[in-house]
Amino acid sequence: MSYYLTTLQNITNWIRKTASENPVYFPEKFGHASYRFAEVKADSDIQFEHYTPTVLPPVKLLIPAREELLSFKKHADGKTEINPTLDESFRVIAGVRPCDLKAIFLIDLFLKDGVPDAHYLARRENTALVGWACTAPCDSRVFCAAVDSLHHTEGADIFITPLKHGDLLVEVKTELGEKLAAGTDWQTCDDGPARKVGTVADMPEPFGRTFPVTAQDIYKNVAEKWKSPVWDKHVERCFSCGSCNLVCPTCYCFDVSDDMNLDVASGNRTRTWDGCMLPHFAVVGGGHNFRPDPAARQRHRVKRKFEYLTEKFGHGAVCVGCGRCGRQCTAKIDIYDIVADLINEGDQ
């Protein structure tokens, strides 16, 4: 781990230089008022501070919406040939905020657990992450501080923190980060950790939306609630369109299908995003649906984020408070409101 001091201009130039050598993804403005992670081109506008959460979180660059897992072919002699499809191309994702870093850190845990997800890990191991500390809430819907993701830096190869007087403190956290930083004229900084305390640019207090309980106590408030009117209240307007799942940086569920070619001898196995709010998500063989009504599906979703995966992995809430689901929900349902209602409801 080494620390450097530099300026925003130097960092921007460094990103452009890196992008001329390898694909670098950075938030770009598009449409009416949205952002997305897109490959940096010569004329890209590189602005670290001023972007609202991207429509899709950066982790989706590592779990594409539709991905071939393997291809197969049956030969004339009866033998079947199977070839896994792994994407090992190198890429850099820059301008990643702490909430999205925490999400990638969590997805790393989930997809290494049990049978490791070779397809995700191939991409992940060939991806460098350049993080950027937030000094102001990026959107009115965020509640990152309330779920303890505002100061997350683990998983980043390089992490940049704006200091009080306009300089940037650059933490190079991994070997891969060292490689990317090689040849830069950033000024070495011997008292990096000390500078992280005290000289960091001012941050508002409270930061974003807050809950009346601490991040640790959210778990208890959600775990105790199986039967609660809150589960019915918020789904009244739900379209079951799954937007909340699909834009969530810690949702990773997928469906697998085998697509045969017309020759009936070859084909491929692909996976596509799935989501627990979609009506057929919990349909099993024989046609039974374990969660046919939206209230049961929403309870499952909220409990995954604040109870089930919290218990299993022990890293607190699996919701990182980015506010994407609430912003993207066509029916204006916000997971923050659901959790706030559960907390305010008190003991039952």
Place this chain on the structure above:
Amino acid sequence: MKPKVAFFDFASCEGCQLAILNCEDILLDILNLVNLVEFREALSEKAPRYDIAFVEGSIHRDEDIERLQNLRSRTTVLVALGACACNGNVQARSNFVAPAVNYEVIYGEEARNRVQVDADHWSLWSHTRVRPLDAVVKVDAYLRGCPVVPAEFLHLVKSVLHGTTPFFPPDAVCVECKKNGNECVLERGETCMGPITWGGCNSICVNNGYVCDGCRGTLPHANIDSHITLMREHNIKDEDIRNRYRLFLGAEPIGRGV
């Protein structure tokens, strides 16, 4: 034995059959695997029985009903091809307007009177009875959209050839919009039929800067009350909401009810 495949059409623009003829890169491969026995757009042969009948178009007249029932009795699998066959499509708007009224707008008062008194014109009244195929016969599979999506057609054909059940997920257009990373139409300040509409179109209209008009029909779990509330919150007048619903969904119960 190659399966016998046939194409038929009722009230439609035949654009869905054309969309299939446009799949030139795979069409010849498919033709090697099936026996195409009737296809007015492409051949003149006729056959007594079919394994798969693709039927385009909506049903208006009594003779359409007889012809469709006859087709149904001669095919093992009947596939509704496109929005006209699946949900009635735009022509179902005529279900809400008397033909005489339309005639007056286009041809004047004299035409309006003639339509009503001359028995030769009475068959025009069938245009107020636009129905999808499944209002008349059992439909085994639906290829939705105006026009149909070639990838879904291919998926269905492969499933039939391989003896598997085709799967068209009952997901809203929103799912594909998110997969494509689109900015939500609502974020642009416009309204959209996407949240209540069958996906499978790869959100092609929104990808290209338009909104979803709902051509693929309403989902079985569509939350219509919530959708109407949403439209009203965007200051869309009730009359315009009704028009949005009746554009493609006029023959669905929901289009009649809104």
